[in-house]
Amino acid sequence: MIEIQNFTKRYGKKVAVDDVTTTIKPGKVTGFLGPNGSGKSTTMRAIVGLDTPTLGTVTVNGKRYADLSAPMTEVGALLDAKSLHPGRSAFNNLMALAHTHRIPRSRVNEVLNLVGLSEVAKKRPGGFSLGMGQRLGIAVALLGDPKIIILDEPVNGLDPEGVRWIRELLRSLAAEGRTVFLSSHLMSELSQTADHLVVIGKGKLMADESMDDFLQGAGVGTVQVSSPTIEELLDHLRGPQVSVKPVKPGTVTISGLEARSIGAVAAQHGITLYELTTHQTSLEEAFMDLTRDAFEYRSK
C-alpha cells in the first residue's frame, strides 16, 4: 500500500504537486493519469525517496522509503529506463544490483526470462532499442520480487506486442496481490489495464475512483433516451447492470444497455421514443474534459 497524504512539492515558486492525498491499494492496477507536466513523475519520485515533500508525507507499507530495511524487496520502480550503466551487459547490470541487495543470482536469470531478454543478456543496454531498454528497466523493478511496483510511463517505446505483454504482466502482478501503480498521459493505455484511476492536472488531484465509475461518470458507452413515458420504459429496463441518470424531464442517460436493446424493449411495449442516441464520447475526450484547464502545454 502506498499512502500519499497532503503531498505538496514546490521547486522554488513552481508548485509541481499541490496537496494530493490518495491511497494506492494492493491487488489492483492503479493508473496515474495526467497531461505532461502535471506532477506524475514528481509524485513517483517522492514515493521512492528521490524527492522530499515540501509538505505532507508519502509512505510505503507505513514507512518512509528511506526507512525501509530492504527497499528493493518492498518497492520496485521503473522511473528512468536510461539510468542503467550503458557499458555493462544487461546481466551484469542486474547482477550488480542483486549483489548489493543480497538477491540471489537465480533471480537475475528469472527476471531476464520474465521480460524476454534472456537471449540478449550478454549485450550492453547502450545498444538496446527503446523497447528493450524498457524491458530491462522492468526487470530491475521486479528484481527484488517486490510487493509494490511503480512504473512511470512504462509503455513508452514499446511496440503493440510489447504493450500487450506489459498489460498482461501488470494484471498478473496485481492478481498476485501486489500494488501496481503506473503512470501515463494517455487514457486509452490505462483504460485497458487499470482497475482504478487517479487523475492529476497541474499538480492537483482531479479524480480518484474505479475505472468503471470514471467511464460511467464520463458518459462513455451510455445511451441518451427521451420519451413522453420514460418512467414506463425504465420499469421495463431495470436490471443489475443498468444504471440511469436523469438529464431533464423525460430524458435520461442509460449505461449497461445498448441502444438497440432499449429500442427493442420500447417497441415491444408500444412506447414512443423521441430520442435514442449512443454517446460517442471517447476515453480521451472524457479525460480532456476532466483536465480541460489543467494542461500546461497544449497544441493549438
Ligand SMILES: Nc1ncnc2c1ncn2[C@@H]1O[C@H](COP(=O)(O)OP(=O)(O)OP(=O)(O)O)[C@@H](O)[C@H]1O
Ligand atoms: N527539478 C525540477 N525543478 C524545477 N521544476 C521541476 C523539476 N521537476 C519537475 N518540475 C516541474 O514540475 C512540474 C511537474 O513535473 P513532472 O515531471 O512531475 O510532471 P509529469 O506529470 O511527470 O510530466 P511528464 O508526463 O511530462 O513527465 C512541471 O511543471 C515541471 O516542469
